[in-house]
Structures are given as structure tokens and as C-alpha cells.
Amino acid sequence: MVIAIPIFEGLTALDAVGPYEVLSRVPHADVRFVASTIGAKRADSGMLGLVADYALEEVPSPDIVVVPGGPNARDIAAHSDLVDWLVQAHRTSQWTTAVCTGSLLLGAAGLLDGCQATSHWLALDELARYGAVPVLDRVVEDPSARIITCAGVSAGIDMALLLAARITVPEVAQAIQLGIEYDPQPPFDCGSPAKAPREIVELVQMSAAHEQGQT
Amino acid sequence: MVIAIPIFEGLTALDAVGPYEVLSRVPHADVRFVASTIGAKRADSGMLGLVADYALEEVPSPDIVVVPGGPNARDIAAHSDLVDWLVQAHRTSQWTTAVCTGSLLLGAAGLLDGCQATSHWLALDELARYGAVPVLDRVVEDPSARIITCAGVSAGIDMALLLAARITVPEVAQAIQLGIEYDPQPPFDCGSPAKAPREIVELVQMSAAHEQGQT
Numbered sequence: 477m478v479i480a481i482p483i484f485e486g487l488t489a490l491d492a493v494g495p496y497e498v499l500s501r502v503p504h505a506d507v508r509f510v511a512s513t514i515g516a517k518r519a520d521s522g523m524l525g526l527v528a529d530y531a532l533e534e535v536p537s538p539d540i541v542v543v544p545g546g547p548n549a550r551d552i553a554a555h556s557d558l559v560d561w562l563v564q565a566h567r568t569s570q571w572t573t574a575v576c577t578g579s580l581l582l583g584a585a586g587l588l589d590g591c592q593a594t595s596h597w598l599a600l601d602e603l604a605r606y607g608a609v610p611v612l613d614r615v616v617e618d619p620s621a622r623i624i625t626c627a628g629v630s631a632g633i634d635m636a637l638l639l640a641a642r643i644t645v646p647e648v649a650q651a652i653q654l655g656i657e658y659d660p661q662p663p664f665d666c667g668s669p670a671k672a673p674r675e676i677v678e679l680v681q682m683s684a685a686h687e688q689g690q691t
Numbered sequence: 692m693v694i695a696i697p698i699f700e701g702l703t704a705l706d707a708v709g710p711y712e713v714l715s716r717v718p719h720a721d722v723r724f725v726a727s728t729i730g731a732k733r734a735d736s737g738m739l740g741l742v743a744d745y746a747l748e749e750v751p752s753p754d755i756v757v758v759p760g761g762p763n764a765r766d767i768a769a770h771s772d773l774v775d776w777l778v779q780a781h782r783t784s785q786w787t788t789a790v791c792t793g794s795l796l797l798g799a800a801g802l803l804d805g806c807q808a809t810s811h812w813l814a815l816d817e818l819a820r821y822g823a824v825p826v827l828d829r830v831v832e833d834p835s836a837r838i839i840t841c842a843g844v845s846a847g848i849d850m851a852l853l854l855a856a857r858i859t860v861p862e863v864a865q866a867i868q869l870g871i872e873y874d875p876q877p878p879f880d881c882g883s884p885a886k887a888p889r890e891i892v893e894l895v896q897m898s899a900a901h902e903q904g905q906t
Contacts, residue, residue, distance in 0.1 A: 490712035490871065493739070497705035497844065500736040507738040516731065516742050521715040523722040524708070525742030527731050576872075596872060614876045628872030629712065630848065638878045650881045650891045651898070656705065657791075657811060657843030659882030660875035661829045663853045666865045667874030676865045683866070 477643070479507045480538035480565065482558050483528050484546070489519040490629050491544030491575040492526065498636035499542070501652045502644055510535045512557050520546050532561040537568045540643065542636070545577030545596065545628075547687050553584035562587065566622070571639060573624040575632035582623065583608060591621040596628035597669050598684050630667075633658060692858070694722045695753035695780065697773050698743050699761070704734040705844050706759030706790040707741065713851035714757070716867045717859060725750045727772050735761050747776040752783045755858065757851070760792030760811065760843075762902050768799035777802065781837070786854060788839040790847035797838065798823060806836040811843035812884050813899050845882075848873060 479499050481492050492509070500507045511517055511528030518525050541562070552558060562585035566572045574582050579595040582588050583606025593608040594600065594616040603610040615626045615635045626635035637658070641649035666672035672680075694714050696707050707724070715722045726732055726743035733740050758777070767773060777800035781787045789797045794810040797803050798821025808823040809815065809831040818825040830841045830850045841850035852873070856864035881887035887895075 488712070489708050493704050493708040496736075496739055497703070500734075500738050507736065509739060516740075519715075521711075521722065523715050523744075524711055524724060525731070525744070527740030527742065529738075529740070614874065615878075627874070628870070630871045630873040630875065633845065634876050634878065641878065646879070647891065647894075650879050650887065651894050653877060653879055653882050654884065654887045654891055654895050655843070655898070656845045657882055658845040658875075658877055659829065659842070659886065660845065660873075660877065661849050662868060662873055662875065663830075663849065663856065664861070664865050664868055667868050667872055669869065671874065672865060672869045676862065676869055679862075679866050680869050683870070 477502065477505050477540070478535065478538040479505055479540040479542065480510050480535045481507065481542045481544065482510050482532065482561065483517045483526055483544065484511060484552055484558060485517050486520050486548040487517065487544045487546040488576060488629055489524050489526060491546070491578060491632055494630060494632035495542045495575060495636035497656060498633060498640055498652055501655060502640050502648060508535050508538070532557060536564060538565055539570045540639070541565050541569050541572045543574040543578035543581050545575060545580070549577035549580045553580045559584045569622065570643065571622055571624055573635060573639060575626055575635065576628045579603060579625045582625070587621070587623060591623050592616050592618045593623065593625040594627055595625065598681065692717065692720050692755070693750065693753040694720055694755040694757065695725050695750045696722065696757045696759065697725050697747065697776065698732045698741055698759065699726060699767055699773060700732050701735050701763040702732065702759045702761040703791060703844055704739050704741060706761070706793060706847055709845060709847035710757045710790060710851035712871060713848060713855055713867055716870060717855050717863060723750050723753070747772060751779060753780055754785045755854070756780050756784050756787045758789040758793035758796050760790060760795070764792035764795045768795045774799045784837065785858065786837055786839055788850060788854060790841055790850065791843045794818060794840045797840070802836070802838060806838050807831050807833045808838060808840040809842055810840065813896065
């Protein structure tokens with residue numbers, strides 16, 4: 477069971493490492509971090525490097541694909557061999573999945589046409605450009621398209637547990653959840669725009685707009 | 692605000708990357724992955740490398756320390772320059788914190804004597820060896836000791852949000868939580884031994900015992 481996580485300069489690290497932590501614990505899983513070139517890729521903050529052990533062409537037909545996002549996902553979607561690789565990999569994958577703005581890369585690869593999908597709440601509207609039907613939900617599964625997408629960053633953990641249950645049995649996913657002690661107790665109840673105070677939502681929107689302006 | 696995350700061969704990646712993802716978003720935070728030697732360290736699965744940009748001696752007095760754990764935390768605790776570094780770093784840190792079995796490294800450094808602390812549920816009893824008062828809670832703060840510890844792996848996200856609120860203001864932590872869309876919705880309710888079915892708890896215990904036997 478080869479699980480490919482394609483990474484790139486500027487990715488959001490937790491988008492990739494959340495699902496990795498879950499899926500690497502699936503029995504017989506062989507998780508491979510792949511990229512255009514082998515070696516360390518810096519995360520969006522510039523403060524962390526994650527190592528890609530494989531070049532994209534070395535892993536052409538993984539069983540599972542998990543695409544992380546990043547503030548620069550739109551640039552990557554516009555011109556990237558990763559997008560070409562996704563087109564190819566999805567032909568034979570069991571599930572092709574994305575976390576956060578990773579869904580924009582699936583869209584750019586033409587994989588979301590007519591497909592129910594989600595993304596980071598700040599990027600959800602953009603999915604329609606790719607012919608997707610945006611769904612405001614934490615994890616969105618479109619079995620006929622073999623696509624699973626999820627909300628921003630931390631949602632990759634929830635998605636990966638669902639995926640672990642799908643590709644094995646629920647008991648395996650439950651054991652993984654207990655192993656990583658995933659009994660979340662956030663100190664605040666403001667993890668979605670529907671729950672957060674309006675001034676916090678506006679703060680995050682402004683900050684994201686500023687970041688987009690810089691890239 | 693220098694935030695040091697010391698890493699080592701065999702660490703559990705999410706222990707480090709969960710808090711990193713939160714704390715790197717604190718305004719003016721300078722998160723530094725440090726290790727005995729600069730370069731990539733392989734995670735416990737062997738399937739991912741995280742890059743340490745700094746040697747321990749280059750970051751002797753961080754403001755915040757976040758120590759991840761790993762299945763080999765007991766070996767690291769027994770003979771490691773990381774433990775010596777922790778002794779030194781804690782003298783001037785504002786907060787010294789640990790995720791999962793990272794608390795065993797704090798214990799080995801003598802930082803938990805008389806201190807309320809927690810760890811991964813499978814390791815909680817071991818804290819008493821270091822003079823700590825084990826507390827079965829997700830995040831445990833001992834302000835007089837300047838120590839915060841938390842439960843296994845994924846608990847580092849909850850801890851880091853609390854820490855972000857402590858070192859700034861709650862609104863910053865709330866904005867970060869919304870930015871990473873941390874509105875957890877695990878597909879199962881079995882993230883702690885109190886909630887998981889007994890057979891799942893036993894499965895994870897057996898698996899951990901097997902892993903310990905191998906290291």
C-alpha cells in the first residue's frame with residue numbers, strides 16, 4: 477500500500493504531517509514524500525524543512541495520494557509538474573485526497589469536475605472555478621470520483637482517520653486514534669468561521685489577503 | 692521570541708509539527724528546530740525526515756522550549772546531550788514544555804521534581820520516577836515550575852494554542868486556531884483510554900509493548 481504525499485516549497489507542514497502521522501501507522505503502509513526533486517522543502521513559514529525522499533517520477537502509481545496545501549497553492553496549481561503528476565497518478569489510485577488548499581491542485585489537474593469537494597474556508601469559493609461543487613463540511617467524500625477533500629490544515633487528521641477506516645477496518649483507525657491520543661480539547665471554540673467571533677474572522681481574512689498580496 | 696524545538700532520530704513527527712504549526716504563526720515568533728547535529732532527522736516510522744537548522748549549542752537560551760517525544764524517548768533520556776541542553780535552557784526559558792513522551796526528557800533533566808505533569812497515557816506512570824506528580828489531563832500547566840506538558844502526539848496542538856494565548860493574548864491564539872481551521876471532528880470517539888472500547892485499548896497496549904521490546 478503505497479501512500480504518496482507530494483510536497484513543494486512553501487507547503488503548510490501540518491497539512492502533510494497530520495495525515496502522515498495517521499497513515500504511517502496503517503499496517504503495511506509505505507508512506508512516501510515525493511516532490512519535483514528529492515531533498516528538503518521549506519514550509520510556508522520558512523522555519524521548517526520536510527524531506528522528500530522520492531522524485532515524482534519514481535512514484536507514478538501510488539495507491540493513495542494526499543496533497544497538502546499552502547499559501548502559494550494557486551501558483552503551484554498554475555504551473556507545476558506536480559499537477560501533471562496528479563493527472564497521471566489519479567488514473568490508478570484508489571483514493572486521491574487533499575488537505576486545505578491542496579484541493580486547488582486537484583482542481584487544476586481536472587480531477588474535481590462535477591465533484592463534491594471542500595477546502596480551507598478562505599478558499600472554498602475558488603473550487604467552483606474547477607467545476608467542483610463546494611461543500612462546507614470538514615471532510616467531503618465523493619466515492620464515484622475516488623476523491624476525498626477536507627477543510628484547512630488540521631482537518632487532515634480527521635480525513636486521514638476516515639481514510640484509514642476505508643482502506644482497512646474501523647478498528648484499525650480507532651487504534652491509531654487512541655495511539656496518537658486524538659481526543660481534541662481546543663482551549664477555544666473558534667476553529668470555524670461559524671463559531672469564531674466576527675472580529676477574529678475579519679482578522680484572519682485581512683491577514684490572508686495581505687499574504688496573498690505578497691505572493 | 693525564540694521558540695526551540697529540539698528533535699532527534701526516531702521522534703514522533705506530529706509531536707513537533709503540531710506545536711510548530713501553531714507557534715510559527717505567533718507574531719514575531721522565531722521557531723528553530725535544533726538537534727545535536729544540523730540536518731535531517733528521521734521520524735519513528737522511518738518514512739519522513741524533519742530538518743534541524745541549528746545545533747543545540749547555537750540556541751542556548753530560547754524563550755520557549757517544546758520537546759517532542761518518540762518511542763525511543765527512554766533511550767534519549769538515558770544518554771543524550773539533549774538532556775544536558777534542557778537543563779541549561781530551562782534556566783532562562785519563559786516556558787519549557789513537552790508533548791507526549793517528551794515529558795520523560797524533561798524528567799531526565801530533573802525539571803519535573805515536585806511538578807505536576809502529564810504524558811502519553813501509556814507513559815503516564817513513568818513520570819513518578821522523576822519525582823513528578825502525574826496528572827491524567829490533556830494539558831497540564833505548572834506555572835511555578837514554568838513547565839507545561841500534554842498528552843500524546845496530537846495533544847501538542849491543544850497545548851500550543853494554550854501557550855500562544857499565554858505568551859500573547861487570547862485573541863491571537865483564537866486567530867491561529869481559525870487559521871488552521873482547528874474545529875476537530877474525529878470520525879470516532881476513542882481518542883483516550885477512558886473512551887475507547889476495551890479491545891482497542893488492549894490492542895494499542897500490546898502493540899506498544901511489542902515496539903518497546905524491539906528498541
